[in-house]
Amino acid sequence: MKPTQPLPPAGQAEVRIVAATPEVARMIAEALRSRFAATEQRSYPAGGEGATRLHLTVDTTHTAEPPRSWLVTSRSSGSDRLQADEI
Incomplete structure (x- = not known):
């Protein structure tokens, strides 16, 4: 009989991929x-x-953040200003 492993915390799952x-x-x-x-x-x-074989822990209480398109991630924020040496 295999030794039992401790269970992950509630809401988490240990995943093994082979x-x-x-x-x-x-x-x-x-x-x-x-x-x-x-x-x-x-x-x-x-x-x-x-x-x-990959191991990872999955948190089933939090869904992943939706992927952001390259357009959204490449937009500059209002605080991006040219510096004096960038003219």
């Missing part, structure tokens, strides 16, 4: 992050040639 390649594991982690707030992933070898 994939044949790191790219596939990252795609799944990104899909989760697009829906839920999550910690940075931690990656480990998964035994097979190039296989990867």
